[in-house]
Amino acid sequence: MNMITELQIMDRISELPTFWKEKDEELQKEFDELKLIDNNLVQFRNELKLGIQKWILLVRLKDVEGSSYLVNKWTALVVDVEGSSSLVDKWIGLAVGNGVKELHIVVESSPHESAYTLPQAIYSAKLLTTLVLNGCRLDEPLIAINLNSLKNLSLQRVYANEQMVHNLIAECCSLEDLSLRYTLGLKFFSVSKAHKLKNMVIVDYSRSSELESIVAPSLQQLTLVRVIVVATCPNLKKLHLSEIVLEDQEFHELISKFPLLEDLSVSSSQPLERVKFSSNLLKRVAFLFCRSLRAVDLDTPNLLSFTFESVRIPTISISASHQCPWNVFFVHEHDVGDIDNWYLKLKEFLGASNQIENLLINLRSVNIRQMPFDLEEFKNRSPSLPFQVGNMRLIVGMEVPIQEYKNLMDGIFWICYPKNLYLPKQFNASSQFIEWLLELLWNRNEKCCKSCPIKCWRHYLKNTKTASFLPNGDARPINIDNWRDRLPMLPDGYLRERLPTLPDGNFKLNLEWCFPEHDA
Template sequence: MEESKGRIQYAYQRKRYVRDDATNMDMGIRVDASDRISRLPDHVLHYILSYLSIRAVVRFSVLSKTWHRISTSFPVSDFSEDVLLLGKRYEIQDWKNKFIDFVQDSLLAQHHHNTRSHKFRLSMDLDSYDPQLTSRADHLLELATKCGVYEFDLNFQNISHYCLPRALLSAEEITVLRLNGNYKLSLPRDAINWPSLRVLSLMNVRVDEAILQNLICGCPLIEKLALVYCYGVKSIRISGCIKLKEVEVNEGDSVLERMEIHVPSLRTFCYTTGLVKSFFHIDMTGCRNLEVLKLKFYNITEVIGQVFQDLIAQFPALKVLALNCYATSVSRIKISNPQLEKLQLWSSALTKVTITSPSLHSFKHFTYGFPSAFSLDQSSLQKATLHVHKGALYSSDFLQLREYLGNFNQIRRLTLRINYVGIRFIPETLNNISIPALPDIKHLKLKICPSTGASGSLANLKDYRDIVDGLLWVCHPETILLISGWSSENLFIQILCEKLMQGGEKQHCCTSSRIKCWRHDLKDIQIEHLQRNAEAKAFTCGTLLESLPNLARGQKIRFIFNW
């Protein structure tokens, strides 16, 4: 803001100096200063204005007639009432009219100078008790269509009801329409004619089935449809859209009970629900070519969960599946898709997970606990990412982690992120059960993220020492990749180095326990600092500790273990 003011003041001073220079030249006085900026071609000045905020562009328009012409002919595509606010809004109605005047002048100037923008975003508060204000906003949309705009993003607030103007409904060249606002949408009796529309998005808009059906039928070549928090819709039926490739439905708190989609061209479907439903019917048997499916559930019952689990099995061409079962009563899930390549799974209460997908090569699991029964067909799996969120990790949790990671043996790349409050790893509490560490995890990328506990303090040094002992008790990877930067990452690297430097004392490290610690299996260790030029700088534990405070954020440190 201050920078914009400074630029404006500088331009104003330069303009004043130009007047003074002209006077001095008339008097025969030689001057060095001149207003060279105003003499530049319009397209160059537009290029200069493109580096400024829209608010700064508007401020320039009041400097002079020349700058008003340049500013209003500048191809602005984003008109936001809040962004363009120039002063205190003592008289809101007067300000709204001035804002509309500016948008109108800008559209007319762009049309006159042939510098029009094909995108038009209008964000402003309307007034349900002032139909003239809404009429003026509709007139802006009519001007935009005449200026060749074919992408509309309209955000109208503070209005209970809005009817799409006929000028917009008859704009045959429109390709994108996004409507956002907490209002009830209605349509005039005229038929919708959007033969070129490719993207239709409704957010926070109240519609009924009839209006939604008219909108969809009015754009036969639509490719993407998004319905986000569209209240009032109980049933959605989509068919006959031969070009439709992507559908997103986020019902929020609506009362959606039935959804039928019969579109063979559909490739991506995203659905989010947050309500406890006693009944829900979904029919997508006409979407056999679906490749990407993203489902997010909150507070659904086991019965409704089974409905969506049956849905997953209906798509033989499915390649990407993202499934969020957070905070649901669903405890079991079975995924069996022969062509599935990527799977993302969020879970909090799953106790049994069965995945049979022989083509799977990427798996991401975000979990708040380890499933007691986990089965994964990993014949083609190349990499896996595991995010574990736990309040506190104890020895028994490391035992569960060992059993869980056993499903990912033979995987070359494993990313493990652990979010925790506290760590306590005491092998003696495992009743001296001697379980060999996992030997087949190749390359482990590790990120340790301590959370703030109830006391308000972060993890202490003992937490880091215990998690190093616990993880190397769980598995013996060939390499561990760590990223320097934040204090938690650097502290973990420090503790790991200190633990490795104690390797020479392994004959006395665990004499009181029948379970031998990881030091007895470690033969050698190498440390590399991976450079951006693909070179690697060798470190020892000692030299790494010395260099650690000076390492920039995001540096890759690789530990190479010889077990």
């Protein structure tokens, strides 16, 4: 049998202004061509017996001067939707009749318009393996559901009640991946017969759904966004929770239901304050901008990766493998306290690991003038040497006097010393800071504190080995080592004039230090 791998229906008048008279004439021509396409599809089926492997249809219901539009995914085909819905039904029927394997139907409509209702033929697509529905309506089937080959089902902004969705999933005996995003009309929901289900994503923007239960013994990966569910998934290995309202006890009770969990990610869970659990199987853990989180205590000896991103720096204790890299991202905001205490908490946090692979510090919102920093006081409060990190990306976006930059970097380099320092160039203020820091690193003065028992970072920086600029995207790196060699011969302000000519990107500096190693 011949095979059409992907069927598309196209035209080119979507960009014409709606007020052109000629457009109305073109609409009629397009409607005639639409009928021609319909006839051709029928001909393909009846005469050539073509099979369709993948079919994508985008329908846009948009009220513009009383007209509606049918728009193909790639280019626009403008017709009257009310007059062509039967043709869309027929196309879907033809696709199903020709053994379509992947079917994507997207309907865009304004809130006051009725949703397009899918034809009954959709329930008899016995060879269909992937079904993606967006913005349409699913009515109760009048025929037996025959979707035995369906492995991937995605419902987004689909109008359907819970019984309809439950019946649909129950008849998909091969279902492996299920995605429910903003499904309208779904109040209570239970999954119990999808015995092969491995991956499930549930997103509820309005928080209106109450998922009664998920009983899926084979489920291995679960993502919940703004929805809480009682889950019976003893084989679950990956769990992602986002924007979930969970108190500490509720969180720990939920985690305890998944004894085989290997991958845990929690993002934007605001009430969560203290996390404490143990697992010999967990390999990856991530907490992303859980702003209320104050304490993390994990006993995870086989952990392979830990990621933490937040504005608040919690106390932390993790028992993990020495080979477990940490990826840390902190943003300083005005409401998290003065810069001295923030620095102190950051140093204590980094000291809990011997392998900080990536560290990002964002100080764009810090007003240093209102938060003065005293290095000597900071060293007295935290006399231990700084900790080594692999890659540090430092974002400083405010324009302040040079002395304030000095205080800022004295604190940063007493917290940690990076092997590779990345300085993002994103706006004018960052250029001023980068200019100052490049000159400081290339021409540092080591006579500043020779008489002090605890010296500053300048005495431990041996060399800035390589320097390059990495433009965003796929552009080739720009070598800037020659800037350093030429700097003494260049006029004042050369870097200030040169930096704005560069595109957005990152300066990369490879730094050699001679700090004594911390005891393991």
